[in-house]
Amino acid sequence: MIRESRIIATQGKLTVAGEYIKAERLKSKMSREELARKMQEHGMPMKRELIFRIEKGQRMVSLEEASILCAVLNIDGKDLIQYVLNQIDRNCYMTISG
Secondary structure, three states, X not given: OXXXXXXXXOOOOOOOHHHHHHHHHHHOOOOHHHHHHHHHHOOOOOOHHHHHHHHOOOOOOOHHHXXXXXXXXXXXXXXXXXXXXXXXXXXXXXXXXX
16 A cells, blocks of 8 residues: 655655746746735645745645645646646656655
């Protein structure tokens, strides 16, 4: 049984989704503080510091967080997934431990 799977990016990043999330946040002219507040309004406890860590690739994003981020930023989840898959093809490898 697999207990954990993580995408480990090169250059020491835990996730590449943050780059896309940051770009979409900036496109929406939203501050990290505002994004965190909107996440909280959708029932996801989030602080500005966590948004920063996600964008820098220092913190992984759960599927639930990704779903709410997509809703708040008004982006299609398929676009986020496609971006991550493209980055994996270029820069990453996946580790699966069980």
